[in-house]
Amino acid sequence: MGGGVPEMESRGSSWPGGDVMKMIWSACGWLGLATVVLFCQTLRASGAQVSLAWDSPSTNVDGSPLTDLAGYRIYYGSASKAYQSTVDVGTATSATVHGLEPGQNLYFAVTAYNSESNESPFSPEVVWNSDVNSDGIPDSWELANFGSLNAPNSGPDDDFDGDGFSNLEEFYAGTCPTNSADYPGVSAASSNGQATVSFQALAAAGAAYDGYQRYYVLERADDLMKASWTAVSGFDNIQATNQILTVSVQGTSFYRTRLWLQ
Ligand SMILES: [Ca+2]
Ligand SMILES: [Ca+2]
Ligand SMILES: [Ca+2]
Numbered sequence: 250m251g252g253g254v255p256e257m258e259s260r261g262s263s264w265p266g267g268d269v270m271k272m273i274w275s276a277c278g279w280l281g282l283a284t285v286v287l288f289c290q291t292l293r294a295s296g297a298q299v300s301l302a303w304d305s306p307s308t309n310v311d312g313s314p315l316t317d318l319a320g321y322r323i324y325y326g327s328a329s330k331a332y333q334s335t336v337d338v339g340t341a342t343s344a345t346v347h348g349l350e351p352g353q354n355l356y357f358a359v360t361a362y363n364s365e366s367n368e369s370p371f372s373p374e375v376v377w378n379s380d381v382n383s384d385g386i387p388d389s390w391e392l393a394n395f396g397s398l399n400a401p402n403s404g405p406d407d408d409f410d411g412d413g414f415s416n417l418e419e420f421y422a423g424t425c426p427t428n429s430a431d432y433p434g435v436s437a438a439s440s441n442g443q444a445t446v447s448f449q450a451l452a453a454a455g456a457a458y459d460g461y462q463r464y465y466v467l468e469r470a471d472d473l474m475k476a477s478w479t480a481v482s483g484f485d486n487i488q489a490t491n492q493i494l495t496v497s498v499q500g501t502s503f504y505r506t507r508l509w510l511q
Pocket of ligand 1: 379380381386
């Protein structure tokens with residue numbers, strides 16, 4: 250009956266995994282700041298590879314210095330927060346994962362562990378939108394719309410359906426690249442003497458947009474020759490949820506939308 254045994258039992262029964270909790274909250278405080286980033290992806294013969302980097306935690310939850318950090322583990326898989334693979338990278342704060350398959354998005358998170366093998370919870374998740382042919386368009390979008398990654402006229406600068414918008418622009422806009430009647434734009438209407446301009450803010454939906462939201466700004470110019478476009482008040486930085494946005498028009502003016510993913 251050594252003196253240390255009751256102490257261990259006591260800690261175990263009153264606060265299971267007490268040291269784990271310290272690591273948990275420490276990691277939340279440091280890895281919780283979206284500090285895990287994908288910083289490059291490249292293509293190799295064996296498939297794609299993805300590099301990740303993260304900041305190291307430096308304190309415990311109680312504010313004391315974290316002095317027994319022993320390493321990190323990368324977790325990843327094809328479904329969010331259901332990771333099938335693990336890589337122990339030691340104390341390195343960056344790592345590269347190889348051999349990824351085209352068309353399959355992968356979700357990554359990192360944990361930290363200490364010298365007692367206590368492990369933090371997962372960091373915020375980052376998504377790798379598979380782009381093994383490095384054309385700037387997620388492979389899942391290419392496969393869904395063109396059937397393969399190298400179909401004729403499926404490149405980012407091509408305009409497969411001839412609607413005036415490139416495939417890359419249609420990816421950003423969320424319109425169909427194989428339907429010439431579906432393209433980004435605004436429409437004008439008039440009712441009871443009041444002219445309006447409207448457009449639909451298409452939500453970023455589907456695997457190709459994992460981790461991204463689509464935003465819009467509606468801009469107006471009174472004189473196209475001067476090309477001085479300004480955002481319409483109340484129609485800037487609009488997060489898209491498939492809502493239809495309408496603005497009343499006074500006099501002669503010109504409208505356009507700009508959109509982006511972030
Ligand atoms: Ca691609
Ligand atoms: Ca097009
Ligand atoms: Ca189209």
